[in-house]
Amino acid sequence: MRIDPVVRRLVMAVFAGTLAACGGGEPEPAPPDEVGLTRLEVLGKRLFFDASLSVPPGQSCASCHDPALAFSGNNGTTAGVALGADGRSLGLRNTPTAMYARFAPAFDMEDTDGGSIPVGGQFLDGRAASLEIQAAQPFFAPDEMNNPSAAALTTKVAVASYAELFREEWGALVFENPDATMKAIAASIAAFERTERFAPFSSKFDHVGAGLAQYSALEQRGLDLFLDPEKGNCAACHVANPASRNPADSLFTDYTYDNLGVPRNARIPANADPAFFDLGLCGPRRSAPGGDETLCGAFKVPTLRNVGKRVALMHNGYFTRLRDAVAFYATRDTDPARWYPGGVPFDDLPPGYHANVNRSEAPYDRNPGDAPRLDDAEIDAIVAFLGTLTDGYGAPLAAQAKSPARRNGARATGRP
Numbered sequence: 001m002r003i004d005p006v007v008r009r010l011v012m013a014v015f016a017g018t019l020a021a022c023g024g025g026e027p028e029p030a031p032p033d034e035v036g037l038t039r040l041e042v043l044g045k046r047l048f049f050d051a052s053l054s055v056p057p058g059q060s061c062a063s064c065h066d067p068a069l070a071f072s073g074n075n076g077t078t079a080g081v082a083l084g085a086d087g088r089s090l091g092l093r094n095t096p097t098a099m100y101a102r103f104a105p106a107f108d109m110e111d112t113d114g115g116s117i118p119v120g121g122q123f124l125d126g127r128a129a130s131l132e133i134q135a136a137q138p139f140f141a142p143d144e145m146n147n148p149s150a151a152a153l154t155t156k157v158a159v160a161s162y163a164e165l166f167r168e169e170w171g172a173l174v175f176e177n178p179d180a181t182m183k184a185i186a187a188s189i190a191a192f193e194r195t196e197r198f199a200p201f202s203s204k205f206d207h208v209g210a211g212l213a214q215y216s217a218l219e220q221r222g223l224d225l226f227l228d229p230e231k232g233n234c235a236a237c238h239v240a241n242p243a244s245r246n247p248a249d250s251l252f253t254d255y256t257y258d259n260l261g262v263p264r265n266a267r268i269p270a271n272a273d274p275a276f277f278d279l280g281l282c283g284p285r286r287s288a289p290g291g292d293e294t295l296c297g298a299f300k301v302p303t304l305r306n307v308g309k310r311v312a313l314m315h316n317g318y319f320t321r322l323r324d325a326v327a328f329y330a331t332r333d334t335d336p337a338r339w340y341p342g343g344v345p346f347d348d349l350p351p352g353y354h355a356n357v358n359r360s361e362a363p364y365d366r367n368p369g370d371a372p373r374l375d376d377a378e379i380d381a382i383v384a385f386l387g388t389l390t391d392g393y394g395a396p397l398a399a400q401a402k403s404p405a406r407r408n409g410a411r412a413t414g415r416p
């Protein structure tokens, strides 16, 4: 059963009050959801869920990264992109899950057989090098938590219920310096995001891998199609290694970037301007690495762990149903009229960048009228398999460090 966080907090407060009233010198027991966390992680957790840290108050990290939705969600809106603290502003992008985000390496250009390609980073365009750098940003984004300055945020944290704990961890004078406070906030949150809660490896997929569960026939068929280079070819980017005993070898992403030509989401306010395009790796939030315009329109390959919990899919949240997102892969090129108004493909990219879209590897590499790589029954099987990637099927399984990456040099972006 999921306990509403507000109710839970109330119950905790009453519980703590009762203890205080008893007057015993006993230390307060840790709330059940803080058992096993270090002081630093507890701080991170309280900051992550603190809805007093937005302007106006009411939004926390968890509003968009909802634990009930595998730390994703869009703060209640169905527009496909996140709704800000002001209750009106819609951002540009769909909220990714914060789960398994800690495995992303820092953004870098990596050499492969196919040339130098961008890899890693936080955000869908990789513009934050680490969880720490990422965590500081939502507090000040006008379409997110909307604080005017580090000083204003510091004032609020300095009077929070966990302010004393914060001083114990970060020094008695920490609140006198907003920059130091910001660093401490970001480091605390990042520490929380590195806990097992964000990477439990407790899905059916993990349990099958450990020999503790078995796929249904449909799920097994879906996995085979997912891996088959001639069929779904999904694992070319959403890397999985079911034979490995280490679940961290199956993060369902290699943190590379690709351009899928996802249809334009007309529910995004910025898209009312026909001249506006969200081009991911080449802007508007960053500039293209090395000025390489072939990267325009590419976004980071997301993990597919917990994809069944997504309220919207792809960077712009165009899809609201997982099956549609998978069907898009199969029929984008064979039946473009199904996805694009008037059947003219790639309506969310300026014409000059249409050539950046990946058309070279399965499940693409088809033409209008061809048989798709995946038929309807095969799409259903892949969707059934993706359902096995939801955490909470069983107990968390320990993951070791990720095995060294082997990259697929044939990636569309960064091709020579």
Ligand code: HEC
Pocket: 048, 059, 060, 061, 062, 063, 064, 065, 074, 075, 082, 083, 084, 085, 091, 093, 094, 095, 096, 097, 098, 101, 121, 122, 123, 124, 125, 131, 134, 135, 136, 138, 139, 143, 144, 145, 189, 285
């Ligand atoms: C208003 C909704 C909203 C709030 C509030 C919010 N986020 Fe996010 N978060 C997003 C969106 C949207 C993105 C993707 C943005 C982009 O790619 O430009 C994102 C990206 C991230 C990522 C990167 C994940 C990845 O795979 O690249 C992490 C980690 C994250 N947020 C953590 C946080 C933390 C920590 C907080 C609180 C300090 C927070 N978020 C507050 C919506 C939100």
Ligand code: HEC
Pocket: 226, 232, 233, 234, 235, 236, 237, 238, 257, 258, 259, 260, 262, 299, 300, 301, 302, 303, 304, 307, 310, 312, 313, 314, 315, 316, 322, 325, 326, 329, 358, 361, 362, 363, 382, 412
């Ligand atoms: C060539 C690399 C590549 C291949 C092959 C590929 N994907 Fe993806 N996938 C991506 C990228 C990149 C994105 C994000 C694109 C965006 O947001 O614009 C993505 C996004 C997704 C999403 C949305 C996830 C979310 O949280 O929003 C799903 C679902 C998905 N892929 C499933 C699949 C399946 C199933 C297959 C095989 C049929 C597949 N992918 C094959 C690169 C790939």
